[in-house]
Amino acid sequence: MKKYILSILAITGSSLFISCEKDDHDECHSCHLELQMADGTIDHDYQIGEFCGEDLHDIEENGYVAAEAFSHEGENFDAGTYTNVHCEEHADHDDHDDHDH
Numbered sequence: 001m002k003k004y005i006l007s008i009l010a011i012t013g014s015s016l017f018i019s020c021e022k023d024d025h026d027e028c029h030s031c032h033l034e035l036q037m038a039d040g041t042i043d044h045d046y047q048i049g050e051f052c053g054e055d056l057h058d059i060e061e062n063g064y065v066a067a068e069a070f071s072h073e074g075e076n077f078d079a080g081t082y083t084n085v086h087c088e089e090h091a092d093h094d095d096h097d098d099h100d101h
Contacts, residue, residue, distance in 0.1 A: 028052035034084035038075055046072045059085050
């Protein structure tokens with residue numbers, strides 16, 4: 001009986017681990033860029049969209065590639081890779097509170 005109970009606990013624990021791992025992989029979060037404005041201030045409000053799973057992981061690890069130049073708050077930014085990406089309630093960023101957006 002003891003082996004039966006331990007087997008059930010092991011299967012349940014494994015199922016929970018696999019379930020949590022899958023949920024983390026499938027989660028989606030809204031992401032934005034941290035842009036340095038001409039006056040030296042930092043703006044966190046340039047939304048780049050929602051990313052999920054591997055795309056979410058990739059954008060946080062490697063940055064966002066802007067295929068074309070863009071403007072924000074009247075300022076122009078070049079096309080290229082932007083590495084200061086912040087995704088809501090996902091990555092741990094100490095420099096600002098993502099919950100304000």
